[in-house]
Amino acid sequence: MQRFEYHRAADTAAAIALAARAPEPHYLGGGTNLVDLMRENIERPRTIIDVTALSSAIEARPDGGILIGAGAKNTAVAEHRAIRERFPMLARAILAGASAQIRNMATVGGNLLQRTRCYYFYDDAAHCNKRKPGTGCDAVEGFNRIHAILGASPSCVATHPSDMCVALAALDAIVHVEGPGGRRSLPFGAFHRLPGDRPDLETALGPAELITAVELPAGAAGLRSTYRKVRDRASYAFALVSVAAALRIEDGKLAEVRLALGGVAHKPWRAATAEAALRGKPAGADAFRAAAEAELAAARPLSGNAFKIELAKRTIAATLSELAGARP
Numbered sequence: 001m002q003r004f005e006y007h008r009a010a011d012t013a014a015a016i017a018l019a020a021r022a023p024e025p026h027y028l029g030g031g032t033n034l035v036d037l038m039r040e041n042i043e044r045p046r047t048i049i050d051v052t053a054l055s056s057a058i059e060a061r062p063d064g065g066i067l068i069g070a071g072a073k074n075t076a077v078a079e080h081r082a083i084r085e086r087f088p089m090l091a092r093a094i095l096a097g098a099s100a101q102i103r104n105m106a107t108v109g110g111n112l113l114q115r116t117r118c119y120y121f122y123d124d125a126a127h128c129n130k131r132k133p134g135t136g137c138d139a140v141e142g143f144n145r146i147h148a149i150l151g152a153s154p155s156c157v158a159t160h161p162s163d164m165c166v167a168l169a170a171l172d173a174i175v176h177v178e179g180p181g182g183r184r185s186l187p188f189g190a191f192h193r194l195p196g197d198r199p200d201l202e203t204a205l206g207p208a209e210l211i212t213a214v215e216l217p218a219g220a221a222g223l224r225s226t227y228r229k230v231r232d233r234a235s236y237a238f239a240l241v242s243v244a245a246a247l248r249i250e251d252g253k254l255a256e257v258r259l260a261l262g263g264v265a266h267k268p269w270r271a272a273t274a275e276a277a278l279r280g281k282p283a284g285a286d287a288f289r290a291a292a293e294a295e296l297a298a299a300r301p302l303s304g305n306a307f308k309i310e311l312a313k314r315t316i317a318a319t320l321s322e323l324a325g326a327r328p
């Protein structure tokens, strides 16, 4: 592990000022991802700025929305009463991830920025455009069972590993950030990037920008919602495919549908095609399967992960059927 300086930031302004002038800075949340990567020599920051003292408040607003400080621990978010009542899919998504001990350490800011679990990214001897831009991607022709089927590029087929982020995508969360240039708010769909030819650039964050909070707008509050994760083991495993879904049914028809997929793309995948196909349709197994087919029409399998296409279709249909109370 490379030697580094450690600073504990007392507030947002101090963290940003330090990051703006320090050599090769990295913010530190719970450290559950970054410290692993430093031990493996994949991340080599020269300055660590601990931001765990920043806001961890969870503010349930009277309009139905919730503002979550970036320092809030994953466990605190999943257990918060207003989150469980208003946005059950988010609590379920967080509880489907990692282990209780890791969730007790991991922060909301860190969860958004956790790195891929692509084996080749972690293997310093492998070619990886994400780790070393311009070196190639060994996953494209390699062991790619866990890799992307949607939105990938010849440069990178890695997936985003977060469960929480899949729910945040479906909920149209807003990411509040602050940096040397001031504050701004990013719609969740614009926060993470698809790989294109720069898979090393994973988000829209600029240099020294800090995530300060994540906002859940009132729009999806109170919808029937859930999160379903399919993985190789029943616990302590990343998603092969996951689905965050919410619906509102009026007179047997789908008045509102929100759908996002995990484990299938470089970013949490908002299933806009399926949503559009479902709006106004009678809630039922046929419509759910047809919408899943429409969403996955764009899927491009690699040599080892074609199974994910059918798995994603079935998981979408089963999750929506469960929510609608229909027979899958």
Ligand SMILES: Cc1cc2nc3c(=O)[nH]c(=O)nc-3n(C[C@H](O)[C@H](O)[C@H](O)COP(=O)(O)OP(=O)(O)OC[C@H]3O[C@@H](n4cnc5c(N)ncnc54)[C@H](O)[C@@H]3O)c2cc1C
Pocket (backbone or CB within 6 Å): 026, 027, 028, 029, 030, 031, 032, 033, 034, 035, 036, 051, 070, 071, 096, 097, 098, 099, 102, 105, 106, 107, 108, 109, 110, 111, 112, 113, 114, 161, 162, 163, 164, 209, 210, 211, 212, 236, 237, 238, 239
């Ligand atoms: C064994 C294991 C199993 C896991 N299983 C799952 C799983 O099934 N599902 C899942 O979703 N996750 C899983 N995780 C990942 C875990 O959720 C993440 O490691 C965790 O959410 C990262 O949060 P952190 O606060 O520890 O981030 P850190 O490790 O501290 O930081 C991660 C990144 O975020 C940056 N960062 C942190 N805070 C901020 C901020 N406020 N602003 C800007 N940048 C910031 C850091 O610089 C770093 O680049 C697993 C982890 C482990 C170790």
